[in-house]
Amino acid sequence: MSIDAAQVGQIAHLARLAVDEQESEAHARNLSDILAFVDRLAEVDSKDVEPMAHPLEMTQRLRPDQVSEPNERERFQALAPSVSDGCYLVPRVIE
Amino acid sequence: MQWEAVIGLELHAQLATKTKIFSGAATAYGAEPNVQACAIDLGMPGVLPVLNERAVRYAVRLGLALDAEVAGRSVFARKNYFYPDLPKGYQISQYELPVVGQGHLDIDLEDGSIKRIGVTRAHLEEDAGKSLHEGFVGMSGIDLNRAGTPLLEIVSEPDLRSAREAVAYMKKMHALVRYLEICDGNMQEGSFRCDANVSVRPVGTEKFGTRTEIKNLNSFRFVDRAINYEIERQIEVLEAGGEIVQETRLFDSDRGETRPMRSKEEANDYRYFPDPDLLPLEIDSAFIDEVRAELPELPDVRRQRFVEQYGLSNYDAGVLTASRELADFFEIVAAQADAKLAANWVMGDFSAALNRTGVELNTSPISAQALGALVARITDNTISGKIAKEVFEVMWETGQEADAIIAERGLEQVTDAGAIEAVIDEVIAANPGQLEQYRAGKTKLMGFFVGQTMKASGGKANPQQVNEILKRKLDG
Amino acid sequence: MHDRTIAELSAALQKGDCSSVELVSATLKAIEDAEALNAFITVLPEQALEAAAKADQLRAKGQAGPLTGIPIAHKDIFCTHDVRTSCASRMLDNFAPPYDAFVVEQLQAAGTICVGKTNMDEFAMGSSNETSWYGPVRNPWDQTRVPGGSSGGSAAAVAARLVPAATGTDTGGSIRQPAALTGICGLKPTYGRISRYGMIAFASSLDQAGPMATTAEDLAMMLQAMAGFDSRDSTCVDQPVPNYQQALKPGALKGLRVGLPKEYFNAEGVAPGVQAAMEAAITTMREAGAELVEISLPNTELAVPVYYVIAPAEASSNLSRFDGVRYGYRCENPVDLEDLYKRSRGEGFGEEVKRRIMIGTYALSAGYFDAYYLKAQQVRRMIRDDFTRAFADVDVIAGPTAPSTAFSVGEKSDDPVQMYLSDIFTIAVNLAGLPALSIPAGLDNGLPVGLQLIGQYFDEGRLLAAAHDFQQHSDWHTRRPAMDR
Structure with missing residues (x-):
């Protein structure tokens, strides 16, 4: 599988990464190399093998429904680039 | 198309x-x-x-x-x-x-x-x-x-x-x-x-x-x-x-x-x-x-039970089981009085009052217990349905119990035949013209006499008894 | 005191030969002197000295444990309360979390003193420590060479004897490969043995914290403190923590069935010097009574391609939270929301991180999911099954940790695939979730070679015992780089 600069643009958009034209070319080359390397998986016969999402054959543990987290808004928002009236600010959202 | x-x-x-x-x-x-x-x-x-x-x-x-x-x-x-x-x-x-x-x-x-x-x-x-x-x-x-x-x-x-x-x-x-x-x-x-x-x-x-x-x-x-x-x-x-x-x-x-x-x-x-x-x-x-054991009775099952247990129509049972709160409310009312009457009250005056005032069921000024007590007074002939509506309005306004309102205002229904007869005698005596017309065949005037009697009794006379006694006296 | 192990320092503190304040002062001085290594992103002199004074007080009251007052360093991927936790990224250059990672809590509770946060590959993505926003780390054995990665700062700091031990994380070899390249010991425990809480995620189904130190015994002491159940991590296993030091029985190699995968020894690209060191290490083990069994892990060469689908896929999603809204880097004057996202992330992340995010995004996207992600998950199971079969006949599996010794700074940075292949022997272990460690097992042209031992799930005790016994029969772990002080 080979990737061109236009596809890099699409992927970068999905991943919300600003990538300029020059970078796109380099990324296209690198990503194509990596995909070519990864493509050897296509030759593996994995018919009937159950996909393995996790190394542990364990199941999800459940948490009791008890409030354990106090309000720490001030501490968290001290880390934020832009806040006002208790809200995180972003450029206007259009719905 | x-x-x-x-x-x-x-x-x-x-x-x-x-x-x-x-x-x-x-x-x-x-x-x-x-x-x-x-x-x-x-x-x-x-x-x-x-x-x-x-x-x-x-x-x-x-x-x-x-x-x-x-x-x-x-x-x-x-x-x-x-x-x-x-x-x-x-x-x-x-x-x-x-x-x-x-x-x-x-x-x-x-x-x-x-x-x-x-x-x-x-x-x-x-x-x-x-x-x-x-x-x-x-x-x-x-x-x-x-x-x-x-x-x-x-x-x-x-x-x-x-x-x-x-x-x-x-x-x-x-x-x-x-x-x-x-x-x-x-x-x-x-x-x-x-x-x-x-x-x-x-x-x-x-x-x-x-x-x-x-x-x-x-x-x-x-x-x-x-x-x-x-x-x-x-x-x-x-x-x-x-x-x-x-x-x-x-x-x-x-x-x-x-x-x-x-x-x-x-x-x-x-x-x-x-x-x-x-x-x-x-x-x-x-x-x-474990979860199955903690499930409440489900709406469709409850509706069917309402039909069977209370003799309600499928439609009424559907209305009353449309929410768990309303169904619970109804069952408390019905436990104290005739079920069909209870259903009529819950779906009728009570629901109308909620709608009119925009009050939610859980904050209603009349509890299910209190409404049940009111409907019970109709069932046991303490008050008439008409008086009950008055009592209901007072309950809604003041939050008072039905019995307290009935006692305070002397709204108890009169079922003493002698007392009713005395009122009727007065009404007949006061309206000789109408009596003559009635006896000449204008039997529609029965309604007039019932109305006059109820009015004279302050609405408290038992309507059924009024009807019986009037008919006997007028026809006599 | 710079060459001493935790065990020795612990005894010296206990005897009163030195105080923790002295120890920490000397450590801080050594870190300062070794600035050229660029092993640390943040050094915490005041905090460390204050903690050392408290540790000395505890000791005076008779309340000291084996690790009380021992200076250590944390990889800068572990959240430290009110202390910058950068993950070596511009994205988190200004980030000081209001909470500690589980590993940080555990080691603090055990009495260790954190002297600083070590350099690493950005978001742990790299095998050479060249992707750090704070610049590359140098290998103390040869400063023109890389220390390996991603836990390269921790490895360099321990190798240069700046600290007796440090924490690392291992997603595809990030503890073991730098340990090998800097001549120290590093353990990646079983997936789930140590809570991942507060450890900034790279690839959640592969990431595991572990210790780095100069001896197997010190690894055991560190693991003892780090392991444990934590309800805040759903993937953490609720299983009792054995006594790892008691497990270090003399003669552990005797009768131990050691599997030698043919794919690890005749592999293309393994440097002759590494091969020679492995043969010598095998001889050492045999002489110590180990029973050597040739085994096969037929899907070995598929591990790297599988990894480079699964790890970037998980990473692409894990790193979406860095968006310039709630914390971290935010671009100047975003014109709209999309611009805020794209430039904050475009400017906040380095090239390798962006590359992996894009690979992962691609592998998960519509039309490619089955061919890449699902396929990789299937082959992941095949790789795990290889190990399951092998462990029917052997107790541990041995082989080289890395195919070569430390390479030069810049040598592989333009060729991602070549870089990825330096993790060829370590990656399969993460895919399977098994424990493995690397210990020094020779020198090739003056550069360290690492021996990897892979164990069964939760069999860290046996691995540590085997490594400890190996160190009773060899002295590679005592070799240290000649550094000007």
């Missing part, structure tokens, strides 16, 4: 847990922005989700109530997209293996028949936060209190054929989640919301038309209006030779129309994959049995 609508609903029920689905932060509604958003809800680096037991329990409750298969193994997946109200850049949801599989819900149609609506699945997921647009110049404010609130998304089959059916289905599901006490059903607060998938096709054809999705409908009325608008719009487009664009639309309630959502124009590629921070959820039969 004749068109037929094909509608499927995705209902989102916020589960009534104390804490978030994956964190120990509180879920209470109406808090100051971001005070109920902990590190996990904020998507801080390094913190991890742990699943809330009660959210799972509630999902299983719904599964059992819909007669659906509860999955022995279900998987949480990440739905990846960027949006400011989605702090992690992905929503934890269930994709390929939901916790609740195929089920169904029966709805009543206008013509009295019952239609079975298929439920495709119900899955657990986390809610997003909110973007606030007012009060920030050129900016939006993000409040993540709601982020991580547990949601159960209930997806119907495209079995609905009109806005009316869609609303009936949604109302039935709304009643059910409240019966099950898994969702408070508060639609203003967004606890129960609806996305509607709508398409139209020529009557008699099988193939579905292109559908649009109307997002975030938060009242039954909006669902009705939005779907009707959308059906009309699609028919107009198709009849003009146009094509329906598959898209997400929003309902503008002020203008009563749907319009495309600007922000989601681009085709989304959500890149679902199993969330590696969570393990498969396994639900064993012991857990299911």
Whole structure:
């Protein structure tokens, strides 16, 4: 599988990464190399093998429904680039 | 051409847990922005989700109530997209293996028949936060209190054929989640919301038309209006030779129309994959049995019981079991008085008073006990139905008990035949002309004499006795 | 005191030969002197000295444990309360979390003193420590060479004897490969043995924290403190923590069935010097009584391609939270929301991180999911099954940790695939979730070679015992780089 600069643009958009034209070319080359390397998986016969999402054959543990987290808004928002009236600010959202 | 609508609903029920689905932060509604958003809800680096037991329990409750298969193994997946109200850049949801599989819900149609609506699945997921647009110049404010609130998304089959059916289905599901006490059903607060998938096709054809999705409908009325608008719009487009664009639309309630959502124009590629921070959820039969044991009587079962136990019509039983609170209320009233009379009062004067004043059942000034006591006084002939209405009004205004009002105001019905006879004698004596006409054959004047007698007794005379005695005296 | 192990320092503190304040002061001085290594992103002199004074007080009251007052360093991927936790990224250059990672809590509770946060590959993505926003780390054995990665700062700091031990994380070899390249010991425990809470995620189904130190015994002491159950991590295993030091029995190699995968020894690209060191290490083990069994792990060469689908896929999603809204880097004057996202992330992340996010995004996207992600998950199971079969016949599996010794700074940075291949022997272990460690086992042209031992799930005790016994029969672990002080 080979990737061109236009596809890099699409992927970068999905991943919300600003990538300029020059970078796109380099990324296209690198990503194509990596995909070519990864493509050897296509030759593996994995018919009937159950996909393995996790190394542990364990199941999800459940948490009791008890409030354990106090309000720490001030501490968290001290880390934020832009806040006002208790809200995180972003450029206007259009719905 | 004749068109037929094909509608499927995705209902989102916020589960009534104390804490978030994956964190120990509180879920209470109406808090100051971001005070109920902990590190996990904020998507801080390094913190991890742990699943809330009660959210799972509630999902299983719904599964059992819909007669659906509860999955022995279900998987949480990440739905990846960027949006400011989605702090992690992905929503934890269930994709390929939901916790609740195929089920169904029966709805009543206008013509009295019952239609079975298929439920495709119900899955657990986390809610997003909110973007606030007012009060920030050129900016939006993000409040993540709601982020991580547990949601159960209930997806119907495209079995609905009109806005009316869609609303009936949604109302039935709304009643059910409240019966099950898994969702408070508060639609203003967004606890129960609806996305509607709508398409139209020529009557008699099988193939579905292109559908649009109307997002975030938060009242039954909006669902009705939005779907009707959308059906009309699609028919107009198709009849003009146009094509329906598959898209997400929003309902503008002020203008009563749907319009495309600007922000989601681009085709989304959500890149679902199993969330590696969570393990498969396994639900064993012991857990299911435990949940089954705590299920309340379900609405359809209760309705049938009301018909059998109280001798109510199927329709009345349906009205009274439409919500768990109303059915509970009725049963308390009926325990003290004649059941049919109780039903008439609950559905009649009492419901009318709620509607008139906009009061919710749980904050009504008249408790079920108190209404039962009032109806009991009719059943035992202490007061007439007419007087009862007066007493009811006073109860509603003052919150006083029926017996206290009856005693204080001397409203007790007169059943002493001698006393009634004395009043009648006075009435007859005072109206010799009418008596003559009556005896000449104008028997319609009976009503006049009854009215005069009741008036003279201050409405307290037992109407049945008044009738009997009057007839005997006038005919004599 | 710079060459001393934790065990020795612990004894010296206990005897009163030195105080923790002295120890920490000397450590801080050594870190300062070795600035050229660029091993640390943040040094915490005041905090460390204050903690050392408290540790000395505890000791005076007779309340000291074996690790009380021992200076250590944390990889800058572990959240430290009110202390910058950068993950070596511009994205988090200004980030000081209001919470500690589980590993940080555990080691603090055990009495260790954190003297600083070590440099690493950005978001742990790299095998050479060249992707750090704070610049590359230098290998103390030869400063023109890389220390390996991603836990390169921790490795360099321990190798240069700046600290007796440090924490690391291992997603595809990030503890073991730098341990090998800098001549120290590093353990990646079983997936789930140590809570991931507060450890900034790279690939959640592969990431595991572990210790780095100069001896197997010190690894055991560190693991003892780090392991434990934590309800905040759903993937953490609720299993009792054995006594790892008691497990270090003399003669552990005697009768131990050691599997030698043919794919690890005749592999293309393994440097002759590494091969020679392995043969010598095998001889040492045999002489110590180990029973050597040739085994096969037929899917070995598929591990790297599988990893480079799964790890970037998980990473692409894990790193979506860095969006310039709630914390971390935010671009100047975003014109709209999309611009805020794209430039904050475009400017906040380095090239390798962006590359992996894009690979992962691609592998998960519509139309490619089955061919890449699902396929990789299937082959992942095949790789795990290889190990399951092998462990029917052997107790541990041995082989080289890395195919070569430390390479030069810049040598592989333009060729991602070549870089990825330096993890060929370590990656399969993460895919399977098994424990493994690397210990020094020779020198090739004056550069360290690492021996990897892979164990069964939760069999860290046996691995540590084997490594400890190996160190009773060899002195490679005592070799240290000649550094000017």
